[in-house]
Amino acid sequence: MKIFLKLFFCKKPVLITGWILTCFTMEASAQYFGNSSQVSDPFESQYFTNRYLANPSMAGIDSGLMLHAAYRQQYSGMSGAPVTGVFSADDNPGKRVGLGLIAYNDKAGLINRTRFAITYAYHLPLNNQEQNLHFGISAAFAHTSLDTKGIIGDPTDPAIAQFNERKNNFEMDYGMAYTDPHITLQASLFNILGYVSKFGNNTADVSTFYAAAAYKFTLEGTVNSLEPEVAFQGVKNYNSILNIGANLIMLQHILNLTAMVGTQGNVSLGTGVTYKNKVGLQLFYLSQTTKLRNYTNGNFEIALSLFLARKK
Template sequence: MIKSILQHSVSIILTVIFMFTGVGESRAQIRPLGTQYYENQYISNPAFAGMDQGMNINMSYRNQWRAIPGSPVTMAVSGDYRVVDKVGVGFNVYNDKAGLIGRTRVMGTYAYHLPLNIDNRELHFGISLGVMKQRLDEQNIIANPDDVLPARFNQRKGYVDGDFGMAYTTERLTLQGALPNLKKFFNKDNQNTVDGSTYLLAMSYKIGTTLDVVSIEPKISFRGAKDIDNIWDIGTNLKMENNLISILGMYHSDKSSTFGVGLNYENFFIQGFYTSQLAGERQRTGGDFEINLKINLLKDQRR
């Protein structure tokens, strides 16, 4: 009798943990990787696949809420390339873990770039399709070995998901919109506990060129979110001559800020980011740290 009550109690506790872990991770995942603001916009909008010259490979690592055990850790690898004059392709592998729950998302992308033949103006369209799978870390659960909840959670199959994006670009202006997690957008994802993003709108404008001593690109974006307040971001990216050094600063409406510094050497660009936490949680959680390596290969001189 006592054993039965204890097993039932553990099951209830695990269910509560799953619920709160999902809420915490949703808040974590609404915060994007810092590299997506400028250097790797492809990971937030598939229309950017193959937009730049050459093949771009990006590798990112981020650790959030470092002061809390089991804090979210994110790793991402992406690549994109314009295979022919108007067609770009890409891939994106994203893995994160927060507490007991881990998520892996693998996507492939097709993008079409339509020149408007007026002052280098272009329209860009992109769609990504792939699979997302969530998994519970059973080895780190302290519970009765006969409990079936963890096994049932991991038995859930991965599901097909997708992203859609559009962009309008000139030599200086970029307007874009994206719908990440299309299954969630169409309300067909009732079991996914993470990633509250529903849409993205952004605008940026370049002042100066790579030949100038200093060039800047102010940007404002608006990110829709599920179950929590929508978030807007405003800031700029400053680059020194020939993009040798870049400095990024973004302020978010949730009262946090992101700062980044990057160094460019030939085909390699390494960038580090620090994001402060919400005003009321900074001392308790610590900040977010992120590092990204970008490698540019196969530069295409046709463009």
């Protein structure tokens, strides 16, 4: 039994036998929001704009409600190229509690991945009220399916139905952080159930942990602040990824410029504007990794943020 599938970002149909597709029906593969098949390309907005995307403990870290939506197009010009979208909402209702919600969707060729997560965070002030410890945990349901409309062949193939009828995967992420007016330290573990069960044992190229350290220099004049950051991401069955960059804020916190350099040989550049500390628009471009640079363009990302009842 053979079917033709336009799988991932191939321009031509790929011949796949039924037994290969059946392998995909194996239960329990660990997935992480912000990660598609391209785990080396997390959303650029997770570094400075919305750290909650990479760390559950960042939910509700600021007073008021924050809404964030981002869209990313990868490998421009290639048929079936990955397209990813994410929406997050987090709030601080009081009593040191933070609540959050993340909805994530990634489409690459015929493969469609969705993930919904809810987050509970606790923010603990230290002796100095400007120093805080943050703890957060997310519970999520993830599902992967095939787009039957793109199949060239027999869409009634039982292997396709078995793939799409798989149960949702239940996952949990844990994060913690330390913050003060200058320092931000973060650490996250993704799909912690995978450390104590068989979830994800046969899955490669998914994120296992994330760590970051940043220091904000407060300045006077046209430039308001400069925040360098180092981020380290673990990937299963792959080399860990190190990113180093900085975020520059100027013109009374209206304009910002960001840049990140990664060990995969890619560079990201971003710019954004914020209106009255309530509405923010960010644009990012991530160059392709060294090995793919001769074949395709980089990634483009746009992010919109809305801040409600934020205290100055």
